[in-house]
Amino acid sequence: MITSTPERRTLIVDCAIDLIAAQGLRALTHRALDTALDLPPGSTSYYFRTKRRLIEAVVERIALRSRIDFAAANTLRPPPGGPGEPADPNDPAILGEPDPPGEPAALVESAVPHDPPARTDADIPARNIATWLDQLLAHRRTHLITRHALIIDLLGDPTLHERLTGCLFSHRHATSLFRSLGSTDPETRAADFIAVIEGLIFDRFAGARTALTPGTPASVDQLARVLAVHLTGSV
Numbered sequence: 001m002i003t004s005t006p007e008r009r010t011l012i013v014d015c016a017i018d019l020i021a022a023q024g025l026r027a028l029t030h031r032a033l034d035t036a037l038d039l040p041p042g043s044t045s046y047y048f049r050t051k052r053r054l055i056e057a058v059v060e061r062i063a064l065r066s067r068i069d070f071a072a073a074n075t076l077r078p079p080p081g082g083p084g085e086p087a088d089p090n091d092p093a094i095l096g097e098p099d100p101p102g103e104p105a106a107l108v109e110s111a112v113p114h115d116p117p118a119r120t121d122a123d124i125p126a127r128n129i130a131t132w133l134d135q136l137l138a139h140r141r142t143h144l145i146t147r148h149a150l151i152i153d154l155l156g157d158p159t160l161h162e163r164l165t166g167c168l169f170s171h172r173h174a175t176s177l178f179r180s181l182g183s184t185d186p187e188t189r190a191a192d193f194i195a196v197i198e199g200l201i202f203d204r205f206a207g208a209r210t211a212l213t214p215g216t217p218a219s220v221d222q223l224a225r226v227l228a229v230h231l232t233g234s235v
Helices: 005-023 030-037 043-047 051-073 105-110 123-139 141-153 158-165 171-180 186-205 217-231
Strands: none
Touching: 005 030, 005 043, 005 051, 005 141, 030 043, 051 141, 051 158, 123 141, 123 186, 123 217, 141 158, 141 186, 171 186, 186 217
16 A cells, blocks of 8 residues: 655656556546546545646656666766767667756866767668667657646746756767767757657657657667668768
Protein backbone atom coordinates (compact mmCIF):
# COMPACT_ATOMS: atom_id res chain seq x y z
CA MET A 1 0.00 0.00 0.00
CA ILE A 2 1.19 3.50 -0.84
CA THR A 3 1.18 5.47 2.39
CA SER A 4 3.95 8.06 2.38
CA THR A 5 3.42 11.47 0.83
CA PRO A 6 6.36 11.25 -1.65
CA GLU A 7 5.22 7.84 -2.88
CA ARG A 8 1.63 8.94 -3.33
CA ARG A 9 2.66 12.14 -5.11
CA THR A 10 4.81 10.14 -7.53
CA LEU A 11 2.01 7.64 -8.06
CA ILE A 12 -0.42 10.43 -8.90
CA VAL A 13 1.97 12.16 -11.31
CA ASP A 14 2.82 8.92 -13.11
CA CYS A 15 -0.89 8.19 -13.43
CA ALA A 16 -1.43 11.70 -14.83
CA ILE A 17 1.21 11.06 -17.50
CA ASP A 18 -0.45 7.78 -18.47
CA LEU A 19 -3.89 9.40 -18.51
CA ILE A 20 -2.82 12.24 -20.79
CA ALA A 21 -1.07 9.80 -23.13
CA ALA A 22 -4.12 7.55 -23.34
CA GLN A 23 -7.00 10.04 -23.34
CA GLY A 24 -5.60 13.53 -23.91
CA LEU A 25 -5.31 16.61 -21.75
CA ARG A 26 -9.06 17.07 -21.44
CA ALA A 27 -9.24 13.83 -19.48
CA LEU A 28 -6.84 15.12 -16.83
CA THR A 29 -8.90 15.98 -13.75
CA HIS A 30 -8.40 15.45 -10.06
CA ARG A 31 -11.44 13.21 -9.93
CA ALA A 32 -10.23 11.08 -12.84
CA LEU A 33 -6.93 10.46 -11.08
CA ASP A 34 -8.65 9.57 -7.80
CA THR A 35 -10.81 7.09 -9.70
CA ALA A 36 -7.96 5.58 -11.71
CA LEU A 37 -5.87 5.06 -8.58
CA ASP A 38 -8.80 3.98 -6.38
CA LEU A 39 -8.03 6.79 -3.95
CA PRO A 40 -10.53 8.47 -1.64
CA PRO A 41 -12.24 11.46 -3.29
CA GLY A 42 -10.19 14.61 -2.87
CA SER A 43 -6.85 12.81 -2.53
CA THR A 44 -5.32 14.25 -5.69
CA SER A 45 -6.46 17.79 -4.87
CA TYR A 46 -4.87 17.40 -1.43
CA TYR A 47 -1.43 16.97 -3.05
CA PHE A 48 -2.02 19.23 -6.06
CA ARG A 49 -4.50 21.98 -5.33
CA THR A 50 -4.88 23.13 -8.91
CA LYS A 51 -4.55 21.63 -12.37
CA ARG A 52 -1.65 23.99 -12.95
CA ARG A 53 0.25 22.48 -10.03
CA LEU A 54 -0.47 19.02 -11.38
CA ILE A 55 0.87 19.94 -14.81
CA GLU A 56 3.97 21.49 -13.27
CA ALA A 57 4.58 18.20 -11.47
CA VAL A 58 4.15 16.27 -14.73
CA VAL A 59 6.71 18.50 -16.47
CA GLU A 60 9.17 18.03 -13.60
CA ARG A 61 8.62 14.27 -13.61
CA ILE A 62 9.38 13.99 -17.32
CA ALA A 63 12.50 16.16 -16.94
CA LEU A 64 13.65 14.21 -13.88
CA ARG A 65 13.23 10.89 -15.67
CA SER A 66 15.41 12.22 -18.49
CA ARG A 67 18.15 13.13 -16.02
CA ILE A 68 17.89 9.73 -14.33
CA ASP A 69 18.06 7.88 -17.65
CA PHE A 70 21.08 9.86 -18.73
CA ALA A 71 22.88 9.18 -15.46
CA ALA A 72 22.01 5.48 -15.66
CA ALA A 73 23.49 5.21 -19.15
CA ASN A 74 26.81 6.22 -17.57
CA THR A 75 28.52 6.45 -20.92
CA LEU A 76 28.70 10.11 -21.85
CA ARG A 77 31.65 11.73 -20.07
CA PRO A 78 32.20 15.50 -19.94
CA PRO A 79 34.80 16.37 -22.59
CA PRO A 80 38.19 16.93 -20.94
CA GLY A 81 38.56 20.39 -22.43
CA GLY A 82 35.15 21.67 -21.31
CA PRO A 83 31.87 22.22 -23.18
CA GLY A 84 33.62 23.63 -26.25
CA GLU A 85 35.20 20.27 -27.06
CA PRO A 86 33.54 17.85 -29.50
CA ALA A 87 31.12 15.24 -28.18
CA ASP A 88 32.26 11.63 -28.32
CA PRO A 89 30.23 9.94 -31.12
CA ASN A 90 30.76 6.55 -29.48
CA ASP A 91 28.51 7.50 -26.57
CA PRO A 92 25.06 5.88 -26.99
CA ALA A 93 23.34 8.75 -25.17
CA ILE A 94 25.18 11.44 -27.10
CA LEU A 95 22.20 13.83 -27.16
CA GLY A 96 20.35 12.45 -24.17
CA GLU A 97 21.48 14.83 -21.46
CA PRO A 98 19.06 17.71 -20.87
CA ASP A 99 20.63 21.14 -21.12
CA PRO A 100 20.96 23.01 -17.81
CA PRO A 101 17.69 24.86 -17.05
CA GLY A 102 17.86 28.54 -17.89
CA GLU A 103 21.24 28.23 -19.59
CA PRO A 104 20.94 28.59 -23.39
CA ALA A 105 23.26 25.95 -24.81
CA ALA A 106 24.10 27.97 -27.90
CA LEU A 107 25.46 30.81 -25.77
CA VAL A 108 27.48 28.44 -23.62
CA GLU A 109 29.03 26.82 -26.65
CA SER A 110 29.83 30.01 -28.55
CA ALA A 111 31.50 31.54 -25.52
CA VAL A 112 34.15 28.84 -25.31
CA PRO A 113 37.13 29.17 -27.68
CA HIS A 114 38.31 25.95 -29.26
CA ASP A 115 40.57 24.59 -31.96
CA PRO A 116 38.96 22.92 -35.00
CA PRO A 117 38.49 19.24 -34.08
CA ALA A 118 39.19 16.25 -36.26
CA ARG A 119 36.29 15.09 -38.44
CA THR A 120 34.18 12.12 -37.33
CA ASP A 121 32.46 9.36 -39.29
CA ALA A 122 28.76 10.35 -39.37
CA ASP A 123 27.54 6.74 -39.36
CA ILE A 124 28.78 6.19 -35.79
CA PRO A 125 26.76 8.96 -34.10
CA ALA A 126 23.78 8.22 -36.36
CA ARG A 127 23.64 4.62 -35.16
CA ASN A 128 24.18 5.55 -31.51
CA ILE A 129 21.58 8.31 -31.51
CA ALA A 130 19.14 5.98 -33.27
CA THR A 131 19.69 3.40 -30.53
CA TRP A 132 19.00 6.03 -27.87
CA LEU A 133 15.81 7.18 -29.62
CA ASP A 134 14.66 3.60 -30.02
CA GLN A 135 15.05 3.10 -26.26
CA LEU A 136 12.96 6.21 -25.64
CA LEU A 137 10.23 4.88 -27.90
CA ALA A 138 10.34 1.45 -26.27
CA HIS A 139 10.40 2.51 -22.62
CA ARG A 140 9.03 6.05 -22.42
CA ARG A 141 6.25 6.16 -24.98
CA THR A 142 3.73 7.70 -22.57
CA HIS A 143 6.27 10.37 -21.61
CA LEU A 144 6.85 11.23 -25.26
CA ILE A 145 3.14 11.51 -26.03
CA THR A 146 2.39 13.56 -22.91
CA ARG A 147 5.37 15.83 -23.53
CA HIS A 148 4.16 16.56 -27.05
CA ALA A 149 0.61 17.27 -25.89
CA LEU A 150 1.88 19.66 -23.23
CA ILE A 151 4.34 21.40 -25.54
CA ILE A 152 1.38 22.46 -27.66
CA ASP A 153 -0.87 23.27 -24.71
CA LEU A 154 1.81 25.34 -22.96
CA LEU A 155 2.81 27.56 -25.87
CA GLY A 156 1.65 30.54 -23.83
CA ASP A 157 3.70 29.52 -20.81
CA PRO A 158 7.37 30.26 -21.65
CA THR A 159 8.79 28.73 -18.46
CA LEU A 160 7.15 25.32 -18.64
CA HIS A 161 7.33 25.25 -22.43
CA GLU A 162 11.09 25.77 -22.36
CA ARG A 163 11.54 23.05 -19.76
CA LEU A 164 9.67 20.56 -21.91
CA THR A 165 11.37 21.39 -25.19
CA GLY A 166 14.81 21.14 -23.62
CA CYS A 167 14.36 18.09 -21.40
CA LEU A 168 15.15 15.30 -23.87
CA PHE A 169 17.78 16.42 -26.37
CA SER A 170 20.79 18.58 -25.63
CA HIS A 171 21.54 21.44 -28.02
CA ARG A 172 24.87 21.76 -26.26
CA HIS A 173 25.97 18.22 -27.12
CA ALA A 174 24.48 18.42 -30.60
CA THR A 175 26.54 21.55 -31.23
CA SER A 176 29.68 19.72 -30.11
CA LEU A 177 28.79 16.81 -32.37
CA PHE A 178 28.47 19.00 -35.45
CA ARG A 179 31.70 20.72 -34.54
CA SER A 180 33.39 17.30 -34.54
CA LEU A 181 31.89 16.64 -37.97
CA GLY A 182 33.53 19.78 -39.31
CA SER A 183 30.47 22.01 -39.59
CA THR A 184 31.14 25.71 -40.15
CA ASP A 185 27.87 26.60 -38.40
CA PRO A 186 27.47 23.90 -35.73
CA GLU A 187 24.86 25.76 -33.67
CA THR A 188 22.44 26.12 -36.57
CA ARG A 189 23.04 22.56 -37.71
CA ALA A 190 22.44 21.34 -34.15
CA ALA A 191 19.10 23.15 -33.93
CA ASP A 192 18.07 21.76 -37.33
CA PHE A 193 19.12 18.25 -36.32
CA ILE A 194 17.13 18.32 -33.09
CA ALA A 195 14.10 19.46 -35.11
CA VAL A 196 14.59 16.39 -37.32
CA ILE A 197 14.81 14.17 -34.24
CA GLU A 198 11.61 15.64 -32.82
CA GLY A 199 9.88 14.89 -36.12
CA LEU A 200 11.21 11.33 -36.18
CA ILE A 201 9.93 10.68 -32.68
CA PHE A 202 6.48 12.10 -33.46
CA ASP A 203 6.30 10.02 -36.64
CA ARG A 204 6.94 6.89 -34.63
CA PHE A 205 4.46 7.41 -31.76
CA ALA A 206 1.69 9.29 -33.59
CA GLY A 207 2.50 9.51 -37.31
CA ALA A 208 2.80 7.21 -40.29
CA ARG A 209 5.25 4.74 -38.74
CA THR A 210 3.47 3.79 -35.51
CA ALA A 211 3.40 0.15 -36.67
CA LEU A 212 7.20 -0.09 -36.58
CA THR A 213 8.01 -1.82 -33.29
CA PRO A 214 10.62 -0.19 -31.03
CA GLY A 215 13.31 -2.45 -29.65
CA THR A 216 13.90 -4.19 -32.97
CA PRO A 217 16.77 -3.95 -35.47
CA ALA A 218 14.33 -2.59 -38.07
CA SER A 219 13.37 0.23 -35.73
CA VAL A 220 16.97 1.28 -35.12
CA ASP A 221 17.81 0.93 -38.83
CA GLN A 222 14.96 3.23 -39.83
CA LEU A 223 16.00 5.92 -37.39
CA ALA A 224 19.71 5.61 -38.19
CA ARG A 225 19.08 5.89 -41.93
CA VAL A 226 17.34 9.24 -41.59
CA LEU A 227 19.84 10.57 -39.07
CA ALA A 228 22.82 9.60 -41.22
CA VAL A 229 21.43 11.63 -44.11
CA HIS A 230 21.32 14.74 -41.95
CA LEU A 231 24.72 14.12 -40.40
CA THR A 232 26.47 13.47 -43.70
CA GLY A 233 27.72 16.59 -45.41
CA SER A 234 27.42 18.51 -42.16
CA VAL A 235 29.47 21.49 -43.34
